[in-house]
């Protein structure tokens with residue numbers, strides 16, 4: 185199982201971190217060990233002093249593929265949820281400044297959170313999905329897939345030109361504006377429309 189992530193897929197988020205808006209999707213990966221298993225507590229990692237949440241819609245790959253054309257890409261994922269791409273922002277800033285890879289900031293154990301799955305067939309319009317993140321009952325991030333720079337199908341197709349995609353792989357599709365810090369004791373809740381997909385306490 186592989187975890188793909190898309191960086192800078194919402195223009196407002198790219199700007200808030202002072203990044204340019206890319207023409208092509210920015211892709212990075214997390215290993216399987218990054219996935220927080222359900223019922224496992226999430227602990228604030230020791231190596232960072234600036235842990236950020238990034239609330240993102242996540243796709244679950246349901247068909248093996250390679251060089252998938254965009255027009256067929258919708259057949260390659262069957263479920264969607266909302267999750268968190270936890271990021272050690274202090275480490276990421278340091279790595280970015282040196283032009284180094286991001287794994288130490290992004291790919292550590294339990295940095296990938298997912299909620300419960302919703303079948304794609306339950307989604308009325310994939311280009312108009314509202315999702316959001318509450319921190320301690322306050323709405324901190326709000327996104328709509330209409331604002332994505334690269335659609336789900338474009339992302340799946342693009343990734344499959346470089347990596348084979350396999351059943352069970354996950355694709356984090358990018359975070360909207362509003363990323364921010366968490367501290368121990370914070371409660372995070374992810375929503376798609378009005379449905380709560382996960383609740384997590386930072387321990």
Ligand code: ZN
Nearest residue numbers: 238269358359
């Ligand atoms: Zn992200």
